[in-house]
Amino acid sequence: MIVKNKLTLLLAAGAVSLALGGCGGSDGKPGEDGKPGEVSVDINSINAVQTQVEQASYDDASKTLTVEFSLLNANGVAVTGLENTDNSIRISFGRIGTRSETFTPFALADATQVSARADGDEQIWLSYRNKDKGNGAFSGSSYWSSTSSCADGETCLTYLGQGKYQAVATDIIDTLDFGYGYDANQIQGIYLQTNNVGDNKISNVETYYWDPQTEKSVSYPLAAVTIDTCTNCHVGQVNIHHGNRGNTAEQCTFCHTDYTTYSSEGTDAAGNTVQFTYDGSIKGLVHAIHTGITEGERRKIGKFESVITDEAKNPAFAYKFDGAALDANGDPKKDLNFPASTANCESCHVSYETTADTLPADLSENALGWFADTDVNSCQTCHGNYHHGDEVETVDNDTVLVGCVSCHNSTDSGRGGAFRHFAGTGQVGNEAASQAGILVEASYSNLAWDNSTSTLTFDINLTKDGVAVTGDYVPSVGYLVNAVDSAAPDAFIAARARGNATANADGSFTATVDASSADYSLPALADALNSGADVAIATSFSTCIKNKSSELVALIDTDGDGDPDCDGVDSRGRAASVLSPNAAKTVFLKLDGSAGAERASAANYDSCANCHNNDMVVRHEAPHYRNADLNTCAQCHEAGDYNSLIVRVHGTFGKAHGREDVQALVSSAACSACHSDSDYSLDNARSTPMRWNRKDDTFSSPQAGVCASCHVSDSYDIGNGKDSAKSHIESMGGIIAGTYGEAGLNGESCVTCHNADNIKKNHAVD
16 A cells, blocks of 8 residues: 555656646756655554564663664564554563662561571672562562653654654662662663554563663573473463563563562461462572472472471462462462473573583573572572571671571582482482482393293393392382384284283393283284284383482381381481382384384474473372383373373373363474474374273274364364264264274275375464
8 A cells, every 4th residue: 555655646746747847948957756655564453563672771860761672563564653552562671680689688586687698699680660569578570651651741652763663761760678779880671562552452572681881782691591491391482471471581580580579368277367478580480380389289299298388488388379360269270280390400491511611502601500509599489498498697797598508509518409309410419319210221131932822031131320220129120011013113013911020139130921911902912923023111110219319229128027118217217218210211122132113103202201301191199100201101002901192192081281271381283392294194193093982992093083182072172063073084984982993994084185284284383
């Protein structure tokens, strides 16, 4: 439209010029062409917007912040009309500072005055616009608005042309009672939000940092995690949005500063209403959310009942409150289920082996801070005031808050805080015995197949750091055995066999497998092996480990029943050892012991491990095959008496990714979250029937099962509903809930229409 109008004007101008040219033969020169008109779109006609801050500066004398920025649509075309909208922009303003600048002296229960923090020099982000949350709680969540904060008679937002705008904010600094102010020697930063603008109520957030000494832009100076670490689980950044206020750690930091606290109330054991405060920093909230503290299953971790839920030590846990939506009784409206272990710091942070020289380009040295044991509050974001969390020391006659790191630091004689979460770190600190089982490796030898008795035998060898882990340390060793077609290993093809191995004098364990049973409507393992199939072996076990270490501990018969246990106690009556579980990944072997054909998987195990970084399945009991890979899971959820892995993971019956809370993290429609571009077409569907529902012993044909796992499901409402989808699939020859024999008829034709390109097109998730 704009181009057309410009052309009309030019034609009209040309006609006038010709007319003038015929009047008296003037000697005058023709007029110059006018400047091209602005190519732009109005803000009310767009559905998405990009904000690019180009310059920001603060004049301390006039107390004025000036910001210049461009507004573009999704295609990079200038956007006009922002200055005329009711909701235009919000700005948060802050700088680098130290913890000491937000420290307020306080008194302990015995009236001791705490005057400072031991980590007072640690750099944090300070907001210039703080908010009093009441009951002694504060946050950095106040902002300046170009509409509500602009004084009468002033113009705070001006259009400069070509999609560029200028915002001028006066008296933008208000740090309340903290007392700190503008500091030109520190890096400054702004958070600029276009907030529900235009007819389509679009929003966008952009951050910008600069050095006042040079007026040059700089990168985020406190970058501790990358957005990728979040989107590994929260597939699609939309699943991290807090309303429309941004979805990266740095954006969240502008409001959820390190000194942010929230106040709330809960009920104690006697039913009394109790007021309390809790950590509202981005670190505190993220750590707390990922403990799954609203889920009863996650409350069964060690010492939870006796310490972490103690009202005096950790009120946010004890008083049934975690910041989630609560019902009329003050309880969370729904369970939260997080597969990632908060104790596994490397899920989000760099490895403790990383150095400043090897940091990714988009991270600052603050990314190394988590294992430095210098932050006196870090432990408490998960553990609460576990014990002596308010530890103080006298320094130069002043009482200084030192917190947990007074004892738990990586520089003293064995009480390192960060490294207590890991096994085998080789660092100073009490290592997590509960994790040490994953350090034990399994290998197999002496395979022998006797087809006359349908018996398979093999030895299992467990080692840790090259040293044999014998029956002295392992109560029992279980195994699962199946087979794959060596020529087309796309599925397990037999009824799985399982049992416990016998410990040998040489430290190995011998498995004797009866392969004669046909079960779960599947042929016997013996039939597959006699037909030349390769063997698939998975092993599970638990190892006795010395508490707070990675050292093996011999089993002892503490109760005199002749059965050695791993439940010794130390001189103070505490657990001296723990059973640490592991499930070795499935190994594929030929009967001569050489490497066999590996079962092909449609999903990438690394994609699963991005979220399931500790326990492959989140359960209320002991870890369910910790560290198991997809092939190990498929031993039961493909060739066993449980629903197929496809049905289970996609969430046909409300499990796994069909759950409402999991859908909020990663939609099952986002195939690429788990699959690569080439492995989720129906051409790659397995060649054998798929167990649909173990309760009624039904099976689906391969292609139909893949589609039906979502489209014929109680967990989703897709298209015209599951009945319509079921009718369509069956009319095309697919079997959804039939017998094993019916599901193997191979009469389905889903792939004829639903080819790889169509599947990708219809499952694209922005």
